[in-house]
Structure formats: structure tokens, C-alpha cells
Amino acid sequence: MRERVCVTGIGMITPIKPFQGMDEFWNALCSGEDVIKKMKPPMLKHDKEWLMASIDLSDFPNPVNPEDKLQFLVEKAFTMARDDAHLQGDQTTGLSLGTVLGNVLCKEKRLMEQKTYHRGYCLEKESLSYITSHLVSKYKVNGPGITVSTACASGTDAIGVAARKILAGKADCMIAGGVDVLSDFAITGFHAFQAITEEKVRPFDKNRSGLAFGEGAAFVVLESERCAVQRKAKIYGSFLGYASRADAHHMTGPHKEGRGLAHAITQALLQANLKPDEIDYINAHGTGTVYNDLMETKAIKKALGNAAYDIPISSTKSMLGHSFGAAGVIEAICCLLSMNTGTIPPTINFQERDPACDLDYVPNVARKHRVKVALSLSAGFGGQNSALVFGEL
């Protein structure tokens, strides 16, 4: 019989109740707490403000150097997940980390301050895979260590890659996560694409006008069912399927019919051996941009047919903003929490229905709903599309 993979630990730091634990986070999210506000970017000397969801480090009891934010968040979320799973030392444990920008913040700061090569000092932290190397080294990770970068699908792919490592027998356990923090590079870049909204983030709404930035770090502990059962671990849910497919269409724009995402959903369900009407909840990529939300709606309908109209879909980015590499993992955790609490978080700021986006987006108010199977979707630059399926064990 094929080995199964379970989720036995979760941990994350997001802009919503960042240091108050998972219950506080979930309650606030399901209450539709909106923490997105206009702010200046972290380092840029510019008067313009953009909508962002930021993690305020002053909320943390001990002082943290803002320059070490990424490393701080990643270690907090990593240890939260590891401690939640009560991992034991005798397992082969690996790490799979998804990130869009890696540790470019360090390099960016140097560039911003115009400390160019003439100053000639080398910062090890500038290495793009530094976070993974650091965690591997500090926490004595003895299994595979991988950094995955597939744009905004990075976190989702990090989980998929990790699960496959366990299924291939390369590790008993994998800690899979994603991280990215607010950076001037990303903010100004998306500004150049006119992808940032000037008002509320309204995924799937007729008047949606773009995304807002977020940040965070999130990890899940994936473990073979054999190991999890043997050590009587708490099981949040079972990993049932994963697929990643490319649009091969455009570097920054999604395929208008959602070809790649539909294909990824179909393949993930095939792997999970599930039919469309067995899905109880979809956590959408739902950025709030005109093109993404339309494409995503078409992809869901194409892959799931008529069943798509009966499945509750929500975009938690309406509250958390888009945290890039962390987004896929945060949203996977939201799927697991939905399964465990029987509550689906809402899509907030939803005012007017778009005739082209005609599915059930759980507008504004959370919903009580039994979730046995949940689907988490991600898409990103480069034509990346990924789908994860989780289920009750």
C-alpha cells in the first residue's frame, strides 16, 4: 500500500495577531480582521504610501533588529511548527523552503545605501539560499534541504516538493515553509506593473483594482503516516495530492483561460483520486487583480465543471495581503484549520458581484461548513500554477 503523508505541526507569523498564537489568528481571520493599511515602504526615501499588511516587530516582547526581520520571522515560524509537532530526534528530517525574493533584503539594503562593490565587503547573508542553510545548520536538519523559488507559488511548491521527498522515501519528515518580507524591490516593481490597489483589496469583486503587499513566514511539518501514528502525533490532516503546471504563455500575465492552473487542479485531484464534487473548500490565490481573479475563476470552472458552483471559495489575501513566498503555506494552513474547525474564512471587502466571477466566494462573513477535503491554489510570474489537496485522515 502506498505510504501516506500527514501534517503534524503548523506554525506561522502573519500580520494578523502575529505573536498571539494560532487560535487568536484564526479567530481574527474568521472575524474578517483587516490589517491592511497605507504605509511607506521599509527603506525607500519616497513620500508615496502603498497599501500593506506589515508585521510590527514592536508587538514582540523582546527587541528585534528590523534588519533581521526575515531571519527572525522564519525562525519563529519554523520552531513553532517543529514544537507543535513534538518532533523526536531520531527521525530523518528535511527542510523545503519556498521564497520569491530569498534574502535579497540584505543586498537590497546595501544597494539602496549605495554601498557598492567599492566598499567590497561580503555578507554571507546575501546568499539567496542563506535562510535554508542557516536553518539546516542551526537546527541540525539531517535530511534534504531545498530552496524552491517559483514566484508566488513558491510556498505551495515547497510543500509539494517536501511531500514527494517523503513519498520517495528520502525522509521520514519534512518541515516545509515559505517566507518573504516587505521589500522596496517588490513594492516598486509591482507599482511599475500597476498591480497595487489604491483602495481596498477586493478579490473577485466587480470593482477589484489590485493587490496589497503582505509579509510573513509559515511552516508545516509533513510526516509519513507510519511515523505519525507510531509516535501518536496530533494529525491536522492528510496530504492527498499536488501538481504544478506552467502556462508557457507570458512572463507576468496569467493565461487568460487559466490553462495552467486548471491543468494543475486536474492533476492534483487525479493524484488524490478524488472527484470534483468531493471538494468542500477552495482557498484561492485570489490576489484581487483584475486578470488573476478572472483567470482563476475560469480555471476552477474548467477543472471542476458544474461542481465549481457549489464549492465555497475564499481569498484570505483580502485580509492578509499577498505575502509572496509565505502565501502558499499560510493558505495551506488555512485549509487545514478549516478542516479542523469547520469554519471557512471570508473574502472581505466584497461589495458587488462580477458577472464573470460567478462562483461562491464566501463574501464578508465566515461560514460554518464541514470541510473534509480542501484545495489550495497558487499562481505566479513565469506562468507558475500549483494546487495542493488536503483531506481528513
Added chain:
Amino acid sequence: MGRLVLTGIGPLTPIGMGKKQFWDAILNGFSGIRKITKLPAFSECYGGEIGDINFDEYIPDKRFRRTADISRYTMLAVKLAIDDANPDSSSLENLGIIVSLTHGALNYTQSYHRLLITEGVESVSPIFFCDSILNASAGNTSICFGVHGPVHTLIGGKTIATKAILRAAQMIRAGAIDKSIIVSADELNELSFSCYSRLGLSPLSEGAGALFLENEHTMKGVFPYCYLSGIASRSNPSDLSLAFHTTMEKSLEMANLKTSDIDLVMAEPSLSDMIGRCLNTGNIPVGSIASLTGSAFSVTTMWDIIVSALIIKYGIAPSSIISKREKLPDEIRNIMICVTEREGVASTVILSKYP
């Protein structure tokens, strides 16, 4: 499940582009290390550059004319590997691409920031931005060749090329894809050149290398260079030597080989002692392409793998890159490629002669 065979290679290196130029340069001991021309601040320094290539001749699609060097290198190497493997177009349907890189498009990232600092927010270039993202070269490549399968980018140091092969092999074995292109690429940049030179890592270089990997049952009309008989990667932050030993054992076990079956090891010369200890011999021939090409991190590992495939295919062990050649057997059947990172990561790949 059949063997995983290597049916196409795409080297883009400072000593030549394409397998013929590359192999001829190795046989003739041609070095690609010369004074740097691309980085004005380092014009007195030495490194391995990719010379002027008429990119449009190989990739005529106008959409890619302004892409970063790393994307161009990736696309060229992939084209070379696809042309070499010569698959029919239908067999590209369920193809994956795994890109491994160490630095990414640093030149575009730097240009982006320069514009931002000097001209302000409204002047930044969307092209510099989207091509600076870590998966840009993978995205461009999938668009260029119409690849709809999984397209992943893995980031890391020298071992990441082997992890990309491992990932591709796992996906093929799991049935997620039928075949995969694995490509490694990087570009020279002032910031990284400065940093690594100060750390004593030179000469540095740039380029790309691609492999076409498939199941022996799906290959059509080509005879493979070799097959992937063993592969393993391990991490042991407190004992690199142990990680190295474990990967060797695991890959040999997977290949069903003994240490005495290994005819040649491709690895950095600094690993010779560790290799000798792990294989229980000080006499094994060791080679590395880095002496001719310079070090391009994960790309150099990929070039070592490509050279190994050529050595197995042609049965010639070039003197320019191999020490202790007198210890080589008449026929080279198994080559082990070893690579380590100082954080305690070790990877081993074994390529074997296809029967």
C-alpha cells in the same frame, strides 16, 4: 520502471558552446580563463566569460531579446540539449524543467536599484523587475519552448545542480512527468565577483549547462550518453565528512556497484583526500572541468556531469582535466561526480555506461 537515461546535453561554457566545441576544447586543453571584459571595475582580473553569441540566431523570438544574460544562457543551453536529444514534438507534452542557480539575474537587479535610486520610483523598469525574479529564467524557458509541465527553480550552492537532477528523477519515477530538462545557469556580476574574489574563490565564470533526462522506454531514435545509476544527497551540519561518506554509500547501493567499480571521480581537487578516505583508495583518478572553465558554482557541477557523460560516450579521458590518468582502466564505465558545501551538504551522482 526502466533506467533513467541521458539523451541530450547542452553546454554553454567559457571554452565553447555545444558539445563539439566544448569537447574539442577539453581535448586540446583550451582554457577559457582570461582578463574580464564585462565588468569594467575588474578589467585587470581573470575569469571565464561567455563570449559574444548571436543570440537571435538560436532564439529568434523577439520576446526574449531583452532578457537578462542568465535567461539567455538558460534558453540556449536548453535548446542545445533539446536539439541534441531530438525528441519528437509530441513527447514534449509531459516534460518538466528544473532550473538550478546560485545567484540569479544580479545584473538586472543592480540596474533596477540603480534606476530606483537615481531616477525615482516612477522610472523603474518593469523588464528589469520581472527578469530579476529568481524563477525568471525558468519562466522564459518554459514560454520559449512551450513547456507546460512542472517548471521549478531551485536555489543553492554547488550541490544544487545535483539536487535538481534528484528532483527530476523523483518526478519521472513518480509518474508526474515523462522526461525532464535539468539546467543550471549563472551570470558574472560585479557584486558577486567582488565578494568571492575577496574570499579567494577565483577564477569565477559564467554560463549554463543542460541535460535531457528520460526513461529508457520513452527514448526514440537516439542512443543515450549514459544512464543515471546512482544519486544521493545528504546534509549533516556537524560532520561534512560523514554526509559525504553516506552519499557515496547510498549512491553506490542504488547503482548496485562497489567502490572498486568507480573508474573516475569528478570533483574539486580539494576533495581528493576525503574521496580517497571514503573510497578506501588514494589512487583513484580525479578530474574537474573548473581548471579550464573557472568556477560558476552550480553550473560547474553541471559541466562536470556533462563532461562525464562525454567521457563515457567517447571512451576518452582528457589529460587536460584528469589527474592520475595512468590509473584509468581501458574502458570507463562508471563515473562518480561528487560535490560538497561547507554547511555540511554533500551530493553524489553516478553515471554509468548504457549497455
